Amino acid sequence: MTLLDLMPFMMLAPLIGSGxxxxxxxxxxxxxxxxxxxxxxxxxxxxxxAETLGGATMSYPFGNWPPPIGIEYRVxxxxxxxxxxxxxxxxxxxxxxxxxxxxxxxxRHGTFYALFLLxxxxxxxxxxxxxxxxxxVFLEISSLASYALIAYGQDRRALLAAFRYLIMGTVGATFFxxxxxxxxxxxxxxxxxxxAERLPAMSDxxxxxAALAFIVVGxxxxxxxxPLHLWLPNAYAYAPNFVTVFLAGTATKVALYVMLRxxxxxxxxxxSFVVLPLSTVLMVLALAGMFAGSWVAMFQIHLKRMLxxxxxxxxxxxxxxxxxxxxxxxxxxxxxxxxHALIKTALFMAVGCVIYRTGSARLDDLRGLGRQMPWxxxxxxxAGLSIIxxxxxVGFISKWYLVLASIEAxxxxxxxxxxxxxxMALYYIWRVIEAAWFxxxxxxxxxxxxxxxxxxxxxxxxxSLNFYFGLDTRLTVGAxxxxxxxxxxxxxxxx
Amino acid sequence: MKxxxxxxxxxxFLIPLILLVGLYIQFHGEYSPGGGFQAGLVxxxxxILFVLIYGLKRGLDAIPLKAMYVLSAAGVLIYALTGLAGVxxxxxxxxxxxxxxxxxxAQQAGIIIVEFGxxxxxxxxxMLLFTxxxxxxxxxxxxxxxxxxNDEEDSA
Amino acid sequence: MTLLGFFNYWVVVTLMMIGFYCVxxxxxxxxxxxxxxxxxxxxxxxxxxxxxxxxGSTPILRDGVEVYSNPLPHVIVLTAIVVGVAxxxxxxxxAVRIQEAYGTIEDDHLGDDLDDDEQG
Numbered sequence: 001m002t003l004l005d006l007m008p009f010m011m012l013a014p015l016i017g018s019g020x021x022x023x024x025x026x027x028x029x030x031x032x033x034x035x036x037x038x039x040x041x042x043x044x045x046x047x048x049x050a051e052t053l054g055g056a057t058m059s060y061p062f063g064n065w066p067p068p069i070g071i072e073y074r075v076x077x078x079x080x081x082x083x084x085x086x087x088x089x090x091x092x093x094x095x096x097x098x099x100x101x102x103x104x105x106x107x108r109h110g111t112f113y114a115l116f117l118l119x120x121x122x123x124x125x126x127x128x129x130x131x132x133x134x135x136x137v138f139l140e141i142s143s144l145a146s147y148a149l150i151a152y153g154q155d156r157r158a159l160l161a162a163f164r165y166l167i168m169g170t171v172g173a174t175f176f177x178x179x180x181x182x183x184x185x186x187x188x189x190x191x192x193x194x195x196a197e198r199l200p201a202m203s204d205x206x207x208x209x210a211a212l213a214f215i216v217v218g219x220x221x222x223x224x225x226x227p228l229h230l231w232l233p234n235a236y237a238y239a240p241n242f243v244t245v246f247l248a249g250t251a252t253k254v255a256l257y258v259m260l261r262x263x264x265x266x267x268x269x270x271x272s273f274v275v276l277p278l279s280t281v282l283m284v285l286a287l288a289g290m291f292a293g294s295w296v297a298m299f300q301i302h303l304k305r306m307l308x309x310x311x312x313x314x315x316x317x318x319x320x321x322x323x324x325x326x327x328x329x330x331x332x333x334x335x336x337x338x339x340h341a342l343i344k345t346a347l348f349m350a351v352g353c354v355i356y357r358t359g360s361a362r363l364d365d366l367r368g369l370g371r372q373m374p375w376x377x378x379x380x381x382x383a384g385l386s387i388i389x390x391x392x393x394v395g396f397i398s399k400w401y402l403v404l405a406s407i408e409a410x411x412x413x414x415x416x417x418x419x420x421x422x423x424m425a426l427y428y429i430w431r432v433i434e435a436a437w438f439x440x441x442x443x444x445x446x447x448x449x450x451x452x453x454x455x456x457x458x459x460x461x462x463x464s465l466n467f468y469f470g471l472d473t474r475l476t477v478g479a480x481x482x483x484x485x486x487x488x489x490x491x492x493x494x495x
Numbered sequence: 496m497k498x499x500x501x502x503x504x505x506x507x508f509l510i511p512l513i514l515l516v517g518l519y520i521q522f523h524g525e526y527s528p529g530g531g532f533q534a535g536l537v538x539x540x541x542x543i544l545f546v547l548i549y550g551l552k553r554g555l556d557a558i559p560l561k562a563m564y565v566l567s568a569a570g571v572l573i574y575a576l577t578g579l580a581g582v583x584x585x586x587x588x589x590x591x592x593x594x595x596x597x598x599x600x601a602q603q604a605g606i607i608i609v610e611f612g613x614x615x616x617x618x619x620x621x622m623l624l625f626t627x628x629x630x631x632x633x634x635x636x637x638x639x640x641x642x643x644x645n646d647e648e649d650s651a
Numbered sequence: 652m653t654l655l656g657f658f659n660y661w662v663v664v665t666l667m668m669i670g671f672y673c674v675x676x677x678x679x680x681x682x683x684x685x686x687x688x689x690x691x692x693x694x695x696x697x698x699x700x701x702x703x704x705x706x707g708s709t710p711i712l713r714d715g716v717e718v719y720s721n722p723l724p725h726v727i728v729l730t731a732i733v734v735g736v737a738x739x740x741x742x743x744x745x746a747v748r749i750q751e752a753y754g755t756i757e758d759d760h761l762g763d764d765l766d767d768d769e770q771g
Contacts, residue, residue: 016575019568063589140734156752163745185701
């Protein structure tokens with residue numbers, strides 16, 4: 001059995017696994033099986049990433065029908081990078097899961113983990129497939145499962161958040177479907193490689209322009225790009241902690257990948273960024289997102305909600321890199337895609353630990369907690385350094401490459417914006433640290449113990465990854481550059 | 496609606512016909528219009544009509560809730576394992592031509608099996624959705640009844 | 652091409668706008684879900700009408716017919732309908748749960764609850 005034969009099982013294992021997990025009784029068994037499935041997915045993803053980094057493209061035809069007729073999975077460095085991120089994050093966050101899920105979800109956990117596996121399978125399917133309509137189907141599989149997961153939240157507002165997300169998410173996915181319908185009507189094919197071949201000949205066609213617009217707006221909704229981000233803060237704030245931890249690290253990243261795949265591979269950078277003003281549009285929205293997201297985050301009193309708004313800002317950083325449409329810009333976008341997953345996962349894990357003990361994520365209830373839960377809040381502070389962009393953290397690496405890309409593109413004024421939003425990040429992280437370490441514990445507040453090791457160890461693991469990849473950047477920068485190269489079509493040669 | 500003669504007689508004619516049409520669409524799906532999804536929905540529509548006339552309890556006597564859960568998972572597994580058979584025989588996922596000696600017959604057989612899985616899942620999931628919503632209503636009615644009873648006791 | 656030549660597109664656009672309006676302007680969650688359904692249905696019509704070949708027959712293999720309509724959009728729409736059914740089911744299930752938790756499914760009455768934690 002070759003690696004190519006195994007490649008689709010990265011997605012199929014969680015998909016088939018969810019059917020089994022759904023009927024498993026109890027709590028420990030479903031978790032164990034889920035962990036096993038996600039681990040095997042992550043291992044396959046790592047092998048595929050290693051294979052494609054050199055510039056190879058893997059194509060797997062389903063049912064052995066040759067690609068333009070059948071559905072193919074087409075993997076180059078760009079997909080492999082995102083797929084590895086999703087699979088690895090699934091495995092890492094699962095390590096953190098059992099304690100947290102045990103208090104938040106009543107009864108047996110089979111259905112919960114089955115839904116989680118469906119989300120993983122959907123996200124991996126989106127990244128791996130080379131068929132435009134297949135993207136829509138997997139998008140809906142992952143979205144539907146995540147609506148249900150969010151509705152598991154203990155607060156009754158989780159239901160409202162899930163419903164709003166359902167409405168906005170479905171509108172976004174339907175926009176994407178309209179875009180695909182236009183593409184299909186003008187070209188008669190749904191295979192992305194085929195589309196890329198046929199589209200340059202009809203760049204004057206209005207339907208093609210409309211298709212790009214619909215796809216970008218649809219994915220912008222899923223991505224939580226600024227004016228379309230309204231679903232995100234509530235969904236992240238009221239979902240069960242484990243769900244927030246996982247979705248914050250992966251869901252928006254996959255949407256960004258789809259947008260990139262269509263803008264660069266299917267339509268081609270010349271069309272999206274030279275003929276049409278996508279670059280300007282994205283840059284304005286990205287800058288607005290960075291500012292508005294950070295600004296609103298500065299005044300939040302609910303920790304998860306604050307981090308969610310910070311996510312809106314971080315999506316802005318990624319899109320900013322994309323809008324430069326250069327190799328360095330795209331590298332910065334992919335780099336931040338990976339790094340932000342590490343940062344936000346660590347931050348949400350630390351907040352999850354606090355909620356596990358205190359049952360509250362409000363800033364007021366955090367006062368003076370630093371001395372009672374030192375390990376948890378130190379982890380939060382260190383991950384906070386990373387989101388601010390202090391050297392030796394991954395956040396610094398992302399911003400460094402964004403600065404390089406801006407200067408290279410002659411847009412040095414972007415650096416000013418980057419510095420200002422970093423200072424805003426410093427402010428909202430500082431508020432938490434100040435409350436936790438420099439405020440006295442209110443009178444009558446209960447004594448809190450440190451979070452259990454089962455939660456602390458995975459949290460510290462992700463925090464240490466933040467520093468490891470902040471110091472040793474060969475792996476991440478190399479992979480990000482290969483991914484960017486694959487999208488720009490120069491064979492993904494590593495430097 | 497059990498007591499309405501017209502409905503009962505009509506349903507008695509219609510339900511077997513609907514179920515039959517469902518099966519027809521299922522087993523002609525591989526070569527002519529039809530297939531598991533449509534068949535499953537038509538089949539479950541027959542069952543839902545039965546429930547509307549005779550009540551949920553008798554509907555669940557015919558197909559218990561637990562059976563629905565198990566069958567819906569089984570349908571997905573039939574699909575997935577048939578696809579896996581292609582891989583085990585050295586081909587691609589969902590490749591059927593190696594299942595039998597004649598590749599065309601094998602393709603047809605593969606599609607029939609897969610569509611059967613789809614039909615099973617769709618039919619049971621549609622029934623499940625209906626049942627879950629209907630039972631929710633029933634639970635509410637019971638809660639309301641209880642409240643009404645309590646109120647009466649209070650006032651008495 | 653006359654205006655009538657784009658008949659199918661007019662239907663699609665009209666349906667889409669009705670559905671979209673319903674999603675945005677209606678506070679009732681059931682109506683929102685219905686609007687969403689209408690919105691999706693318009694896209695299905697867009698797909699199906701794209702598959703029609705003028706003078707083509709139904710895509711069933713038989714004697715004496717040379718021109719067939721394109722069956723692929725139908726398959727796509729079938730899949731999209733399945734997705735639509737699933738979304739409707741999840742949306743309605745959420746609406747039922749919201750009714751149980753809040754006693755209402757009018758979005759206008761519920762907005763304040765979400766904004767509780769907005770700012771301090």
